[in-house]
Amino acid sequence: MDILFKNSFILTEKLILECRVAFISKWDKFFSLLFLFTSLFGFIYSESNLTTxxxxxxxxxxxxxxxxxxxxxxxxKMYKRYLAINNYEQLLESVNFYNDIFEVISSNGSRVSISYKNLKKIYNRNNMLIFLCKEDILVFIKKDGFEHGTYNDFKNFILSKSNLRF
Incomplete structure (x- = not known):
């Protein structure tokens, strides 16, 4: 099989933070901010009732x-767990994209092959794309980490293969 696209990056705490923020839904943010402003309004305009x-x-x-x-x-915490699993060495991840599947290869020797049909959702962040696959597998794709192919070509490719929008 020929590699169509290849993406590599070193997993850092900053990248994991960017991924964690992706899973805070817009509604959670909206209701939390609404609740925050309501509480602030209640604090400012409440009588001098100390309990309130x-x-x-x-x-x-x-x-x-x-x-x-x-x-x-x-x-x-998640980054420390990754480091502990990998004997406190930084984890280099490579994702190879083929015509029918994509393969995630870690520097610790683990390999996972995933079909494009197993993609459930694609999150678009500032520096990354995050694939949520069946069985809650997360795959990180760094936008500027393409060694083979370009991000724009990859974007068109993954949209056609997965029929998902991001």
């Missing part, structure tokens, strides 16, 4: 925590 102000401050802190702090903490 304390609850408003607590709710504001929880919203900030869920939106901004939690994804960062989870990505750090």
């Amino acid at each position: 102000k304390f609850i408003s401050i607590y709710l504001m802190f929880m919203c900030v925590y869920l939106i901004f702090i939690l994804p960062t903490l989870r990505s750090k």
Whole structure:
């Protein structure tokens, strides 16, 4: 089989954070921000009832925590887990795209072959594409990490193979 596209990158904590943020849905962000502003409004315009102000401050802190702090903490934990699995060596991942399948190859020797039919969703982030496959397998594609082929050609290729939009 001939390789149509090849993408390689070193998995870093920053890339994992970008991937974690992709899974916070737009509705979660919307409702969290709405709840944050409602709590802030309740704090500012409530009477000097100390209990109400304390609850408003607590709710504001929880919203900030869920939106901004939690994804960062989870990505750090995930990155440490990747490092521990790989004997604290950085993980180099390569993804080879063929006509019928794509193959994920890690520097630790693991290989996974996935059919394009198994793609459930494609997330488009600033520097990456994230493929969510059946059985909740995540595949990272760094936009500037193509060694064989270009990102624009790959984008057209993956849209035609998967029939998904991103």
